Amino acid sequence: DTEVTQTPKHLVxxxxxxxxxxxxxxxxxxxxxxxxxxxxxxxxxxFVYSYEKLSINESVPSRFSPECPNSSLLNLHLHAxxxxxxxxxxxxxxxxxxxxxxYFGEGSWLTVV
Amino acid sequence: TQLLxxxxxxLSIQEGENLTVYCNSSSVFSSLQWYRQEPGEGPVxxxxxxxxxxxxKLKRLTFQFGDARKDSSLHITAAQPGDxxxxxxxxxxxxxxxxxxxxxxxxTSLLVTP
Numbered sequence: 001d002t003e004v005t006q007t008p009k010h011l012v013x014x015x016x017x018x019x020x021x022x023x024x025x026x027x028x029x030x031x032x033x034x035x036x037x038x039x040x041x042x043x044x045x046x047f048v049y050s051y052e053k054l055s056i057n058e059s060v061p062s063r064f065s066p067e068c069p070n071s072s073l074l075n076l077h078l079h080a081x082x083x084x085x086x087x088x089x090x091x092x093x094x095x096x097x098x099x100x101x102x103y104f105g106e107g108s109w110l111t112v113v
Numbered sequence: 114t115q116l117l118x119x120x121x122x123x124l125s126i127q128e129g130e131n132l133t134v135y136c137n138s139s140s141v142f143s144s145l146q147w148y149r150q151e152p153g154e155g156p157v158x159x160x161x162x163x164x165x166x167x168x169x170k171l172k173r174l175t176f177q178f179g180d181a182r183k184d185s186s187l188h189i190t191a192a193q194p195g196d197x198x199x200x201x202x203x204x205x206x207x208x209x210x211x212x213x214x215x216x217x218x219x220x221t222s223l224l225v226t227p
Contacts, residue, residue, distance in 0.1 A: 004155075006155075040199070040220070040222065041219070041220075042201055042217035042218065042219055042220050043156065043201075043217060088153070088155075090155050090156070092155075100143065100144035100146070100161055100163060100205050101144075101146055101158060101161045102146070102158075102203075102215055103158060104148070104155035104156045104157070104158075105155050106154050106155045107153070107154065107155040109153065
């Protein structure tokens with residue numbers, strides 16, 4: 001069972017809406033990640049937080065805004081998205097940024113209409 | 114970016130058959146992970162291999178890391194419909210920026226029919 005919890009499981013939003021995806025882990029991990037995954041494709045890295053600081057932004061458009069309020073929480077704020085942003089958004093965590101293994105949450109299905 | 118080539122991309126077999134999925138790269142990885150993902154769910158970690166030549170078994174699944182740590186294989190014995198899913202290999206390289214995240218293969222979509 002995954003110990004990375006994501007909410008909501010499903011989200012439908014219009015192109016003018018503002019919404020947020022939330023992620024929580026209680027494993028004491030100090031690195032947290034956001035990935036985007038399209039159907040039948042591997043996950044693509046969006047952001048990495050290490051010790052609550054943004055360490056990698058993979059050239060993600062500014063309509064996606066990450067936030068790490070504390071070591072257990074990771075948010076992804078969404079604003080003015082496009083239909084092509086519809087995807088499964090995965091949160092993940094690892095012990096630290098050098099850890100071999102990353103643990104994924106169950107994902108949030110986002111549909112932009 | 115260190116590329117991981119997974120093969121086959123798609124595999125459809127009948128219950129009871131054996132299969133092997135391959136993950137190859139020209140780069141050396143400090144470790145390699147295998148994940149299984151069902152539609153609409155996040156990837157679930159199956160195993161992490163870190164030592165060249167290492168073999169790990171998880172019930173009917175056998176994972177091997179190549180001696181040079183550039184390739185890996187996943188062998189499933191007597192496949193069952195519950196094994197259906199997307200199998201992803203991912204390599205980690207310690208000590209570099211790519212160590213911040215995993216390099217994923219494109220995945221192998223497995224369908225096991227009764």
